[in-house]
Amino acid sequence: MPNSSLDATATKTVAFDLPSYLNRHTKSVNSALDHFLPKATAKPQTIHKAMRYSLFAGGKRMRPVLCIAAAEACGGDVNDALPLACAVECIHTYSLIHDDLPAMDDDDYRRGRLTSHKVFGEGIAILAGDALLTQAFEIVARSKVRKRYAHQDLIIELAQASGSLQLIAGQVADLEGEGRKTSTNQLRYIHERKTSALLCCSARLGGMSADCSLSQLKALTDFGYHVGLAFQVIDDILDVTQTSEQLGKTAGKDTAAQKATYPSIVGLEKSKRIAENLTKRAFAALKPLRGKATALKSLADFLLKRDR
Amino acid sequence: MPNSSLDATATKTVAFDLPSYLNRHTKSVNSALDHFLPKATAKPQTIHKAMRYSLFAGGKRMRPVLCIAAAEACGGDVNDALPLACAVECIHTYSLIHDDLPAMDDDDYRRGRLTSHKVFGEGIAILAGDALLTQAFEIVARSKVRKRYAHQDLIIELAQASGSLQLIAGQVADLEGEGRKTSTNQLRYIHERKTSALLCCSARLGGMSADCSLSQLKALTDFGYHVGLAFQVIDDILDVTQTSEQLGKTAGKDTAAQKATYPSIVGLEKSKRIAENLTKRAFAALKPLRGKATALKSLADFLLKRDR
Numbered sequence: 021m022p023n024s025s026l027d028a029t030a031t032k033t034v035a036f037d038l039p040s041y042l043n044r045h046t047k048s049v050n051s052a053l054d055h056f057l058p059k060a061t062a063k064p065q066t067i068h069k070a071m072r073y074s075l076f077a078g079g080k081r082m083r084p085v086l087c088i089a090a091a092e093a094c095g096g097d098v099n100d101a102l103p104l105a106c107a108v109e110c111i112h113t114y115s116l117i118h119d120d121l122p123a124m125d126d127d128d129y130r131r132g133r134l135t136s137h138k139v140f141g142e143g144i145a146i147l148a149g150d151a152l153l154t155q156a157f158e159i160v161a162r163s164k165v166r167k168r169y170a171h172q173d174l175i176i177e178l179a180q181a182s183g184s185l186q187l188i189a190g191q192v193a194d195l196e197g198e199g200r201k202t203s204t205n206q207l208r209y210i211h212e213r214k215t216s217a218l219l220c221c222s223a224r225l226g227g228m229s230a231d232c233s234l235s236q237l238k239a240l241t242d243f244g245y246h247v248g249l250a251f252q253v254i255d256d257i258l259d260v261t262q263t264s265e266q267l268g269k270t271a272g273k274d275t276a277a278q279k280a281t282y283p284s285i286v287g288l289e290k291s292k293r294i295a296e297n298l299t300k301r302a303f304a305a306l307k308p309l310r311g312k313a314t315a316l317k318s319l320a321d322f323l324l325k326r327d328r
Numbered sequence: 329m330p331n332s333s334l335d336a337t338a339t340k341t342v343a344f345d346l347p348s349y350l351n352r353h354t355k356s357v358n359s360a361l362d363h364f365l366p367k368a369t370a371k372p373q374t375i376h377k378a379m380r381y382s383l384f385a386g387g388k389r390m391r392p393v394l395c396i397a398a399a400e401a402c403g404g405d406v407n408d409a410l411p412l413a414c415a416v417e418c419i420h421t422y423s424l425i426h427d428d429l430p431a432m433d434d435d436d437y438r439r440g441r442l443t444s445h446k447v448f449g450e451g452i453a454i455l456a457g458d459a460l461l462t463q464a465f466e467i468v469a470r471s472k473v474r475k476r477y478a479h480q481d482l483i484i485e486l487a488q489a490s491g492s493l494q495l496i497a498g499q500v501a502d503l504e505g506e507g508r509k510t511s512t513n514q515l516r517y518i519h520e521r522k523t524s525a526l527l528c529c530s531a532r533l534g535g536m537s538a539d540c541s542l543s544q545l546k547a548l549t550d551f552g553y554h555v556g557l558a559f560q561v562i563d564d565i566l567d568v569t570q571t572s573e574q575l576g577k578t579a580g581k582d583t584a585a586q587k588a589t590y591p592s593i594v595g596l597e598k599s600k601r602i603a604e605n606l607t608k609r610a611f612a613a614l615k616p617l618r619g620k621a622t623a624l625k626s627l628a629d630f631l632l633k634r635d636r
Contacts, residue, residue: 058492064500067492118458123450142431143503146454150426151492153458157465158487161480172469172479179466184366184375184459192372195451 036318042085045098049084050076052102053109056159070140070148071155074113077131082323083108083218086247087226089315090240093306096230103163104174104225107156111182112218114152117145119191125273132268153182169228177228181221190214194279202280208249215255216248223247223316235308242305247320250298254324256281257291266328299324344626350393353406357392358384360410361417364467378448378456379463383421385439390631391416391527394555395534397623398548401614404538411471412482412533415464419490420526422460425453427499433581440576461490477536485536489529498522502587510588516557523563524556531555531624543616550613555628558606562632564589565599574636607632 053075062068084105091101120127120135121142128138137145160174181187190213197210223244227237256274260283264271274281282291302320306313361383370376392413399409428435428443429450436446445453468482489495498521505518531552535545564582568591572579582589590599610628614621 064497067500118454146426147496151496154487154491157483161483175469179462183462188455188459189372192375
């Protein structure tokens with residue numbers, strides 16, 4: 021491990037070639053997703069084109085890579101983690117398609133391209149989201165399991181993280197919070213659900229694919245939770261500081277929608293410090309994984325310092 | 329078995345107290361659904377209220393009862409079938425919520441009550457559908473399995489029936505068919521996916537909960553397929569012949585939306601004969617189940633003769 025002191029590593033880049041790691045695993049994930057999804061020519065073509073349009077829109081694949089890195093940190097095999105990584109990405113993409121709809125965040129652009137409903141119409145966009153959500157569970161059910169965690173455990177893990185008490189709860193609270201005064205506690209509630217839940221689930225599923233121990237699972241849970249919160253605070257910061265071109269999606273949306281964000285409640289500088297502290301806590305959570313968590317650390321650091 | 333001759337039983341009521349059977353199992357299903365769903369007071373309340381509003385809107389529970397009757401026909405226990413019956417009803421309800429949205433069939437009434445988006449707004453209606461879809465998989469994953477069929481098999485069964493090649497494909501083809509000339513073959517394609525897929529899945533999951541043999545599973549598959557087609561032909565007929573008050577939903581919608589239906593393509597009388605013949609074929613499919621399929625037969629007969 022290049023750095024043993026927590027404080028020293030907290031915001032420094034760890035000596036690890038993350039770009040090539042991301043590049044390699046993004047390719048594996050894209051190729052696996054292509055394998056798991058019905059072909060674009062499968063009847064009815066519209067729905068399969070729409071599913072693939074959003075799934076292959078150039079997303080950063082942070083959740084799948086986190087899943088794979090978590091598996092590796094527990095001594096697991098990338099191939100065992102890949103189906104679960106793909107399932108999480110299907111859930112993430114479905115949630116973006118639905119969140120972008122006019123009835124929700126009403127966004128015309130995502131990842132620099134027109135959103136699903138702008139290309140295929142609202143009806144098909146809703147159905148493409150539904151189809152990706154359904155596909156995610158089929159992919160998990162078809163995955164190979166090892167000893168400690170059965171399909172039952174993996175499905176419950178994914179369903180809970182994506183369900184009405186977590187991911188969907190976050191979106192509901194976000195919708196309901198627009199234009200209202202929001203406390204930092206309420207904002208934390210939203211971020212835990214909208215972002216942390218699925219990031220945490222990605223890390224946990226990766227560990228589970230590697231037959232991780234309970235203490236490893238706990239470490240991944242704490243790590244995913246804090247990385248998820250940091251990720252969302254940084255998203256809020258970028259919404260204020262970057263342009264739409266830099267983000268590939270509409271910037272300044274939160275302010276326009278009168279959404280509470282960390283910068284709007286505690287200011288930009290304090291928000292940055294909060295993101296840094298959350299990242300430090302994510303690093304600290306990795307201690308039980310000892311020397312194997314370099315990729316996870318590097319990912320957390322990258323997410324903290326990203327500019328889009 | 330009260331009738332051994334196929335032709336004689338085809339459209340006659342079998343000697344079986346279906347109303348009390350439906351009443352008894354509808355109660356069990358409602359109580360199990362109440363148990364499986366988060367409470368209406370769970371945070372965020374809006375989403376849980378919306379999920380429950382549509383789930384407890386007085387649906388006929390045909391799919392869950394079919395699932396239970398299939399389990400019984402294979403010598404199984406009602407309690408083993410109940411979670412799967414509830415999962416199928418969650419899928420059915422989610423598909424109704426999304427189908428009723430303005431971007432799809434744009435319906436204001438369902439089962440005699442305002443549709444979800446009319447009560448909660450489009451955003452929450454979309455999320456309530458998503459949440460019920462997700463919940464369905466969690467319920468299956470938490471169910472007790474027996475020997476022959478694992479959670480993996482049950483999840484794949486449900487995901488395929490609800491996915492982009494079946495249930496969702498049917499809705500896509502239905503959307504795309506509006507205002508276009510449709511052949512009976514294309515109409516059959518839509519009905520197989522929009523209705524048969526999930527009815528067939530209900531019967532199969534019931535059988536699987538009872539550890540059914542492959543020949544029993546094949547019988548249930550054929551039965552569900554033909555009952556599903558008959559069900560949809562009758563739905564088309566009722567849309568023309570009944571009033572909105574009788575149906576509890578907007579009548580004449582298919583004609584207004586220039587949707588192809590059996591009555592619009594082959595006429596009302598021929599449509600009725602087609603529904604009868606499909607029901608006969610559903611009866612014939614039950615032969616391998618011998619004397620145990622009385623409830624299934626009675627259900628098929630009831631669906632043929634229903635007036636709403």
